[in-house]
Amino acid sequence: MYSEKVLDHFTHPRNVGEIADADGVGTVGNPRCGDIMRFYIKVEDGRISDITFKTFGCGAAVATSSMATELIRGKTLDEALQLTNKTVIEALEGLPPQKIHCSVLAEEALRAALVDYYTKHNLPLPKELETTASCDVCCRNEPRCDK
Amino acid sequence: MYSEKVLDHFTHPRNVGEIADADGVGTVGNPRCGDIMRFYIKVEDGRISDITFKTFGCGAAVATSSMATELIRGKTLDEALQLTNKTVIEALEGLPPQKIHCSVLAEEALRAALVDYYTKHNLPLPKELETTASCDVCCRNEPRCDK
Amino acid sequence: MFVYADNAATTPVSDAVFNAMLPWLHDRYGNPSAIYSVGREAKAAVEDARVKVASLIGARPEEIVFTAGGSESDNYALKGTAYAGRKKGRHIISTKIEHHAMLHTLEWLEKQGFEVTLLDVDSDGLVSPDDVKRAVSDNTILISVMAANNEIGTIEPIAEIGEIAAAHKIPFHTDAVQAYGHIPLNVREMNLSTLSLSAHKLRGPKGIGALYIKNGTHIDTFLHGGGQERGRRGGTENVAGIVGLGEAAYQCSLHMAEDAKRVTALRDRLIAGILPIPYSRLTGHPTRRLPGNASFCIEGIEGEAIVLTLDSLGVMASSGSACSSGSLDPSHVLMAIGLPHVVAHGSVRLSLGPQNTDAEVDYLISAVHKTAEDLRAKSPVWENNAPMWAKFE
Amino acid sequence: MFVYADNAATTPVSDAVFNAMLPWLHDRYGNPSAIYSVGREAKAAVEDARVKVASLIGARPEEIVFTAGGSESDNYALKGTAYAGRKKGRHIISTKIEHHAMLHTLEWLEKQGFEVTLLDVDSDGLVSPDDVKRAVSDNTILISVMAANNEIGTIEPIAEIGEIAAAHKIPFHTDAVQAYGHIPLNVREMNLSTLSLSAHKLRGPKGIGALYIKNGTHIDTFLHGGGQERGRRGGTENVAGIVGLGEAAYQCSLHMAEDAKRVTALRDRLIAGILPIPYSRLTGHPTRRLPGNASFCIEGIEGEAIVLTLDSLGVMASSGSACSSGSLDPSHVLMAIGLPHVVAHGSVRLSLGPQNTDAEVDYLISAVHKTAEDLRAKSPVWENNAPMWAKFE
């Protein structure tokens, strides 16, 4: 059911951990639903110079976190804003249908970390971040933010 | 489904054939039903000195004919009148339920041959033979004379 | 000599199939629904088999659902389509010569309030597409006609009937248990909604089969359970069986055309060798028949006795006579093609496979001749080289 | 090290079973319904297996019908009894912790107009016989309670419930797929009308099972077809599978008591080794549980991730977490015993069999400890050596 890539990113997740002096931290998900993702970012010269995550969740949740951080690391803030769950899924060589929501969660976690960064640093929120949905409520018999 | 004994009597039937100068011949069954049995008997000194059969029918029909002739050969007429399909079934070490009617047919064939013998020789019909049922009609969706 | 000539009943598993199955029966016992490694390798084997089973009939892999055999597939197709279509109508069209897995399921559906029309066939066992057309009503929710008959081997005009079904937008099922792997079938060209198949008829193992379900077909689940087969058929997958079916289908994709040619030649020689027996006849269509099927009626002797006598000569064959079916009437198929009872009682079917040889066919011919002679010599209905009913004809 | 610890999902086929099956997969391919010699020898093998399967539960051989596995047996028992009893009533009693083969069949029956009461269980997973008694009405036509639960291993009070069913003359079914061959069962003492079992849970092959049907039970046929299984289940018999099931049952009749003792000791050592993990708990009854079942919830980590991490350490295990079941909720069983979602997400089941060793148990203990540590280190809900929800408790 999982691609080799997903299994590899689950078993050897890249960028796990915390950043003590993070510029932005975003947490999405709900423990009741069984997934929580937290992304930590460090921003230098308009670029995401460091990014790490901690994830409570299934194989796909861990793998999408790992892959998303890999794709984002070193990107400019503008580039980071363009990351969609589709890119993550492609990079992982596919996800089973019932696991698509994990990739959405990863996208949301990054956006939450970016919102945190802009807010903490009193910067104006880019348009793209104004509509950030929360995945907190998307549990229990409802499609969980599956786009 | 068939006992070894039935298979043996089918494959190596005893007493197959005709008796040219038979003292009695009895035919029962209906070709439409798929079984016909004909018994030939020779009577000497009140004993059945020879008995043969010809049978059109399934394995059990052949085997019961064979076994019935074996059981009868050499018996007195009175003893022959006592033969029931049950004795034949036991001697064959059992028959599948749907094949019981074959053993009935064998009993009927013997009785028909005896009736023929008594009639041909102008002898009074023993009581036991007065009620001989005919198996000719017992076909098509009715239990075939299964006792 | 031992000759297995009952390949329409079941076939010997081929070496290729046996060897493909072995690891999955012992060392590789993982549950395909499990996400760990030994589960994933079982899953991959199942999906590989699905591709092979699908490609033989031009289906997509996801249109194949594995079942426990032809009977389950037939039950699933009929009950599943009937219940899914219940709101649209209650009328089902099928034929008088279907297998009991079909007929008994249809009887059960009648008890549940469905109406069943069973079409007649002609004396060769052919269903007429015109009859199908005439039987269709607004109320019809399913047409089901077997691809080829198991007793007499007649191959039905499935493509023509499929066109009628398509024109009326009625789901169309075929029981292809005898046909799959033996003759070319294409689910798209034949406009099929569902198709039943069973592994043990094509040198695969017993107890495994599949139902093709065209994408988009409305069908109720028959066997409820876990999420196996994408929720369409519950039960831990019979991995070894599925792998065996996949390999059997694959072997057919390689060898079906050449095997059919060779087996047809054997069959025709067998038929030519047996028909000289006086008062014998071929049953089923003379040319539109399964490559391996040679079925006859031999008058004056009884089918079960024929089978047992052939058995004593080392030949495994079968019969549709009343006795051999354990019922009072000869098989419904022999009745449907209009044979008199006295003729149908002498039914014998020899069915060949690619493993049968020329020498075996020679032996079969002589064994059937010998059997007919032996049994006729013992038969009270055989007089002066003819059955006693001949004089009434 | 490789340790297979998912024996509740499926078991490795034992050498005895494998060897018993082999000839029937290849050389001895006869159809048991055929009357010729190679058919008769297959028939004899099937009947021999039937005796073995029956004797393990005190049934008569003719009370055993072979099926394609536990799911088919469950479907057959429920639908067959419901339809046969339809004129008497429409009410069925079962429990919230049944397998999906039961629950999904019951849902389907509800759609057909039957009424289903699903009883609650206590926090150990036990069904209360008093609840059964209270649920019975004049309209009740079937009571069905599983013999032992597949996820948490709890063994249900079947004998007590059987007495209630008998007192009310209501047919009583049990899904004994997890129990058969593992714990003693007696169909007469337990007043059972029907009992489902599946070979691959007792070191037999996948895709074969049986339904015990007490003589005289009114039950509709589920899988219609030829006259196989005395007309009660159509389809060419899976001879190799049936022989495998028979041998597996026979092996259990020889070794079940001693195996259960040994496996229980392994299980208890495994439980004792895992429970020291902080915020971990055993699920299911502490003592009334299947010999091989050791199931836990470990807080702060997610079940599918546990299974995949254990896989990377060579351990095959399973989980009832939402993710691993592919649904949004943790398993209905974990919900039924009242676990909060956050706890249930951390579910992991290790299930042992007689082939597991002491050294394997040692390895399992260390692998689970390592897994919990690794995943907790990556978990945002694990803070200061406790799950973040601990502070709210």
Ligand SMILES: Cc1ncc(COP(=O)(O)O)c(C=O)c1O
């Ligand atoms: C309790 C229970 N019932 C039914 C089943 C279904 O059995 P099978 O997978 O053999 O169809 C299983 C196992 O999968 C089970 O554990």
Ligand SMILES: Cc1ncc(COP(=O)(O)O)c(C=O)c1O
């Ligand atoms: C035409 C046809 N349909 C259905 C079946 C049933 O298949 P199975 O025995 O695999 O259930 C058979 C063979 O037995 C068959 O010949």
